[in-house]
Amino acid sequence: DIVMTQTPLSLSVTPGQPASISCKSSQSLLHSDGKTYLYWYLQKPGQSPQLLIYEVSSRFSGVPDRFSGSGSGTDFTLKISRVEAEDVGVYYCMQGIHLSRYTFGQGTKLEIK
Amino acid sequence: EVQLVESGGVVVQPGGSLRLSCAASGFTFDDYTMHWVRQAPGKGLEWVSLISWDGGSTYYADSVKGRFTISRDNSKNSLYLQMNSLRTEDTALYYCAKDLRPRGWLPIDYWGQGTLVTVSS
Secondary structure, X not given: OOOEEEEOOEEEEOOOOOEEEEEEEOOOOEOXXXXXXXXXXXXXXXXXXXXXXXXXOEEOOOOOOOEEEEXXXXXXXXXXXXXXXXXXXXXXXXXXXXOOOOEEOOOEEEEEO | OXXXXXXXXXXXXXXXXXXXXXXXXXXXXHHOOEEEEEEOOOOOEEEEEEEOOXXXXXXXXXXXXXXXXXXXXXXXXXXXXXXXXOOHHHOXXXXXXXXXOOXXXXXXXXXXXXXXXXXXX
């Protein structure tokens, strides 16, 4: 199975400052159909995960534009341009290139300073 | 508004069986692939299984293949997970989740609140 490695595993950010999370996959997530099957989720404390970004860089409905995704192949990044208090939680990347072989990263815990 | 409400989680002994249910509303259920994803206490997310919109295709993680069976009843807007030969490592919060696009495969957009399965003697 494809291994997803996130760094850092935790970060503490001052409100208004940027934050960046890296996700590396053990194999390319670029499919022959031209799409790259990389997603980002946020699990806020005590809540279910919520979709932030799909196919590397498309923001899901209602997601603030301070969240952005980038990358290609095996290297991906989630950036928050200006962290707000409501952004605390655990961020997960997920790959879905092979049907039924879906895997998540270990998670990155974001805290507010 | 999309709603996914899981039920059926209990404490069960190793080797036992359990059936989870998920009641869906707020969208055209029979247009969407549905998933089960689990999260062991204090741990990360693990995809478990999916079923296509028409129930014609099912897939499983290796960790549950041969022991779990996913199914759906589109007339009842309901998703199920039959869990047999349960192991202690199956202890987790089990989430029901739907796909973003009709008749597609990933991404998952909405998740339920989860139902807790505890496998312990």
